[in-house]
């Protein structure tokens with residue numbers, strides 16, 4: 001662990017803001033919504049970005065586990081650490097991962113998300129982040145469709161860019177994604193503590209071992225092109 005942290009300090013010290021080229025003037029206040037399937041997804045895949053941009057107004061929608069008292073309590077505590085507002089829904093999240101009706105996912109998002117324009121909306125990749133959780137894929141797909149049909153408006157949409165080599169390793173940020181943000185040691189540690197302290201995952205858990213040291217996103221600025229990609233069910237966005 002000590003050796004690993006030493007490596008981390010040397011390799012990953014970088015200014016988060018300098019890495020965000022797409023939204024100019026990243027330090028000024030912007031409105032951003034993050035729409036995820038489960039409590040902890042917001043932290044795992046985008047927590048460093050949120051912590052690194054504290055002047056932004058973040059609103060986090062979590063679609064599942066609203067009636068799971070323990071996980072809901074942890075989610076709202078995580079929101080406080082992330083200095084974000086947010087809300088939970090209660091979509092089915094059974095272990096059998098039964099596919100949900102597309103309209104139900106979309107309507108749940110619309111019922112939870114404040115009706116306003118956002119500078120940025122971030123969500124799951126329709127291809128998921130690891131092999132495999134169908135709620136992640138359904139969430140990302142619903143967000144893109146709502147953006148395309150104008151029921152949700154945002155200057156741009158970012159979807160998570162992670163892969164696990166088909167379960168060969170823990171999910172890793174994709175290095176050639178449109179946005180690749182290397183976290184500073186301090187920001188990564190704060191994110192790691194949300195996973196281990198706030199959510200209570202052990203150091204040896206899948207979640208703690210995954211907690212990415214960099215965060216990557218595919219940046220989408222044109223919903224028409226994105227829908228074409230989605231309809232062709234391309235495996236990679238470039």
Ligand SMILES: [Zn+2]
Pocket residue numbers: 037038041133136
């Ligand atoms: Zn999840």
